[in-house]
Amino acid sequence: MSWFPRLAALLLAAMFCCASLAQATPEPVEPTIAALRAELEKMPKTVESSDDVSALITQLNSITAATEKFIASRTSELNDLNARLGELGPVPAGGAAAETPDITGRRATLTKERNAVDADIRLARLVAVDARQRATDLLAKRRAIFEAQLTERAPTPLGREFWGDLADAWSGDIDRLQALGSELKASVDTATEPEHITAVIFSLIFAVLIALPGNWLAERTLTQLAARVLPSGRLRRSLLVIAIVATNVLLVFLAVRGVYTTFELHGVWGDQTRRLGDAMVQSSIFIAFVVGLGRALLSNGQPSWRLPPIPDAMAARLAPFPWLMALVAALVWLPTQVNAVVEASFAAVVAAHVVVALALTGMIGAMLLRLRAVQAAPQEATAAAAAPAEEAERPLWVGIVLGLVALILVVIWVLVAVGYVAMASFLALQLNWLCIVLAAFYVLFKFADDLFMAVVSSHSSFGQRLQASFGLASRTLDQTAVALSGLSRVALFFYMLIAIAQPLGTGPGEVLQRSGKFGSGVKVGEIELVPGAIFSAVAVLVAGFIALRILKNWLDSRFLPTTALEPGMQSSITTLLGYVGGITVIAFALSALGIGIERIAWVASALSVGIGFGLQAIVQNFISGLILLAERPVKVGDWVVLGNAEGDIRRINVRATEIQLGDRSTMIVPNSEFITKTVRNMTLSNAEGRVLIRLPMPLTTDASRARDVILAAFGQHPGVLSTPAPSVTLEGIEVGFLIFQAVAYVQSPRVAGSVRSDVLFSILDGLRDADLPMAAYPGIPSPPGAPAPPPTVAAPPPGILPGTTA
Template identity: 40%
Template sequence: MAGLSSFFRTILVRGPWLGLLLCCTLLLAVPALAQDDDPTPKQQLAQIDSTLKDVERKRVDAEATETLGTLSETASQAKRDAEALEKTLQPQLDQLNEQLTQLGDAPKDTTEPPELAAQRRTLTRQRDALVASIAQARSSAVRAQQLSADIDKQRNAQRTEELGRKVASPLSPTLWRQVADQLPNDIARVTPLAQQGRAALTTAIATHGWGTLLLGLAAALVMMFPLRLWLRALGRRFAASERAPDGRLRRSGLAMWLLLVGTLLPGYAVVVLVAALDAIGAIPPRLQSVAEGVQAATFAAAFISALSACLLVPKRPSWRLLNLDDTAALKLRKYAWGAAALAWLSTVLVALDRATRTSDVTTVALDGVIALTYLGLIMAMLVTLARLHRRQTAEAEAKLEAQADGLGAQLPVRRSSWLVLARVAGNIAVVAAIIATLLGYVNFAKFVNQQLIGGSIVVLAATLLFKFVDDFSTWLLNADSKVGQTILLSTGLSVSKLEQAGVLLSAMLRTLVVLIALLALAAPFGNIGTIVERIASLANGIVINKDLTLQPGRIVTGVLVLLVGMGLTQLLQRWLTDTYLPKTELDLGARNSISTIAGYVGIILVGLWALTAMGLNLKNLALLVSALSVGIGFGLQAIIQNFVSGLILLTERPVKIGDWVKLGDQEGDIKRINVRSTEIQVSDKSTLIVPNSELITKTIRNMTMGNNQGRIQIQFAVPASTDVASLRQALLDAYGAHNTVLQQPAPSVYIDSIAGGQITINSFAYVASPRQVYGTRSDLYFSLLQILAGRNIPLSTPTDIHITRDPQQ
């Protein structure tokens, strides 16, 4: 039972993901757990001081750059703890100062009540203690920062010294003679370590039995083979089914699933096995570093193998994410297996070399063999890429020839632009590593090879994440997905805006991937904690002046407030337009004015709210407005004039939506009044965009403002002998027979004048809208001509008088 409890406790330490699951299970099973009291500020300061002293002590004896990196991370963490403590104590100090300010100073001439004096003394002591703690926290933060910087300098100097250290070349016979001479001593050092491991295992089994070990071994085997293979097959079946998302997310999502399964399950299988051995005490202290190296090596090798499997996919070309043919994919897959095995073997051998403390000659030989093996592997990959590039070039030339013969569409060619960069970088690195190895700079050659392979792995992993986040974002915010349909139905956004949001989300996630990739590439060259700390320092904001600081967090908050406020404003406008205003007796123009003004007011309030959320107070807003007023006076005058004119149009309503207006030689219906301009649809169905200031400052004829009715006027002349009474009645009957002519006001026929043997008739009729005048008047003209023709009444025209001179006079 003690072995099992120790087994689970070890899993918590060595397996963070399994530990997280186990902790969640325990939290669900046990509703209340005993918690230690939070440490006091003095205890926290003492802990920080103890940590810094421990780092200073270990720094003196540190030899490996990895140890210095760990110490630098510890010092950086102590700095962050001190700064966090200072931020925690500062509000308390401000509160005590405010309370003391309210109490005021002790009176000099009179005696104050004892309770008040005691309260002032208590608050003063508390304030002095907080001031001292804050000062000590600041001092500890500065001390930790200086210590971390010194360790980084020492680490860089030590790394430079190691990379520049010259030893015997791995091709030198002298080196191998020295290795042969030291080999018996090194074997003698390895043998006791193996005996310690065997003895510890025998003792542990005798004490705790086989139960814990067999349980850990069974769990490791299940995770390594049946569970891993089943999860891989499950992912492939789901990706090929109809339940999987449509589009490119099928491929990239499956690749991410295979990467996670292929990395975590083998790694945690070894973690579980090592935890089982450690739980029963089967790992002696000298082999602890070897066990940790095996775990790290397994995770690294599993990641390399899984990444190559999900990117290359040699047996399923349609699921391949890289632009490679089957031949190159198959060979690169084999080399990836070799890289994974080499990474695992080299990591374990280095851990064993450090645990056994072998001779320097053996260490140099081991580093040289590892460097040469890396070189051989890289050269094989470069040869494969070179052959792939030649095949793609040949295919491109064949395509050009086929296009000349009219067969280009039958020969699609896939070419990779990244092959050239990969080959150039790889060739340069290989040449540099070969020269360094031959000259005896084995550490430099090993470092170059490891960084080349490690950088390639980081780039490939970032490429996979790039594709996945892009596919996921565009699928998530797409009109065809369930999430996208829910957003469209609940918010009323257009499909284009939803897709734009997907593109923006993809850009933000890909930017995050780039930052992570850069941190991973920069990790071997320095303290990654320092790099992260410098990037995180941007969260403190950009200081504009002493009263204005733009912080990224507040900017994001302001943008979110703006988006939420704009959404609420649109919902309010939609409720006014569709629900409330139709229930009123207002016409369409009045409803549009109310809805538009409500939108403007909402936008202004949301803008002020967003600026306030960004940290701009009223004073800063006044400064901002005063600064913008200069630009408004010079460059934005016309825009502001049109904006104000639009507000006047919406409030005074000289014209409104639905009115028929005539502006110069143009006339049409007002369709929309915007912030800057008004849209007028003319008779040919085109849209005339008029600045709002034109409708305010210039003369405009509103055909439907006071009265929506239209008047038709028909005027003609007939001979004096015409029976005008019957003609009048015939015209009135024609007007009454037309379905668009109104009965009230009634049509009317008048004699306008009698002169020159002609009678001028002038008649009027009314229709419901000015828009009906043109068509109705045309119909009435046809009716008038038929009436005149039926009654043989000619239309009279003015008499032309021509004066000529007799040529004989």
């Protein structure tokens, strides 16, 4: 490893040299408004291809950026001049004669400068507006070119016309290819000259060593380094995948860039071969990324490090596909780039589209067949063994996705057969690009989640250090980790959408512009219904509600359980989020449809009339439901008494609340009942229940013994809480009877009835065993063996019976 310090020293020296050169480079002179206007005026007014549009848009963006920079610098200068004029104050009432000539001259000079700067700013803003308008027109032009290319129909490859056109253009294409071949031969002759051949061969050998053995050695080194340095866990696997892919891309870039630079320095490239070389560098980097990503995700060498949950058999059968994808990418790249370099005929371009569509779809079709074979193998083995083994069922969404991909493949083949080869080629490229982007962002999603869970959560070593240093609670760290993971995934999701839409345009704004117009639309009153806007509104609704559902599930299963909120409050938060999120999604859908709030004022007026007549009860219940969720006088899980009904609250909906009664039936109560009527909440502030027993006993009863018997009955029951302790009080003497009141507490009011019954049985048995008689009713004989009550003892007072409970 002695070469590593030398290489590091060379890299550092190169960085310092680049920095010194950058410092020595003089700063560019700021262009004037006249120069920017002249540059804008000399741009061509017409374009013929998408490449011309891209070049002009890049130029317009640079003009706009320079103009904005000019406006920013002049605005600060204008503010400074206004401040200096403000220091001079306003012109006196008497005019110039009322102040000194120096102040008058200074004011005139500053006013002149201020007016000149203000004029420059106004001119610059006009240039910026013109540049933006021109860019908008160019985007519309490119959109039209793009749509025309996709919808252009060519001769079908199954007919004679296709092959006839290809034969007719063959001679011209051969001449163009011969010109390219002559340039390639000249480049080879230049490379084999004695003064160049040593450097060329050395660069080629160096590139091969870096791209093949270098990548293999780098992967093994990274794997061993990760096993030694990184702690075991999910982060190690996701970080290793990213490191392997980045290393593969970096090494391949160094290899191909080294060869390209060597050829450039030794004059090997010609005009056409240089364009091929540039395309080769970009394609090689892309192929290295795809191959590295596929091999890292499959991890056939070390299945325990595999990031996605792929069975070993499936991973083994998919192992050749990263290399097959590289081969297909090369086959797709070669005819396309050669046609672009030599400016081949239209027939050759159509043939290249056919090759691209068939090659890419053939590769995806072969992958689907491999996946089907892997899934059928375990079923055959189970049937042969005739063993009652349970197999993991494939998720439904996987089958739907595979079926959709197969349908797209059939559509592409049909498009090729009927002659829409440009659209077929575009769909095939977009399908492959979609698969690559999804695989790449799957790794990033996993890495983002693993990173925050392994660094911030209370289970990580760093999280434990934070907890010890700052006194943070474990729950706080877990909440922070889950929140950061969710935010990072949301950000990555939007970047994924931009990456998926990248082949459609230069950015998401252009993609939205392309999808914004599919027809002229129909105007109904003040509302214009455009087909493209309808599709956009439906897409916003579907995507919005799916995102809202995912967010609610994430809150329910991941974030809210890490908080100190009780389950009822968690349910209330999720319900409120559903209401607010649903209203927001609908508002965005209306905005995408072109219906603003001001355009639906008549709908609001009609609704107000309807509310005044027949919808007031519904609105009242809806508002009451929001009040219940916000103020929370009752919540999910409370035991409430409403009128003659009592039970547990199971759910608070937008209109009504569900209460489960004691007989397991459900009572639907409008929310307004909880707001306008008296509700008894048995568990609002205290979840404990109370057992109250009142016993009338004769005056001759030994009160102390009776109290001991009652307390012993309470103490023997496991459902009675020891804190607060049970108590027995003697309320007084009523109509010749001693009134004992016993109070005990249980864990929940729901079990108070059963505990009270059990305790009463125990009390009666205890009183009988202690020969303590209960008060008897007139005409009812006392129990056998019990002393007769005094003749002066009357019946129990009204409303108090032996064994009465509350």
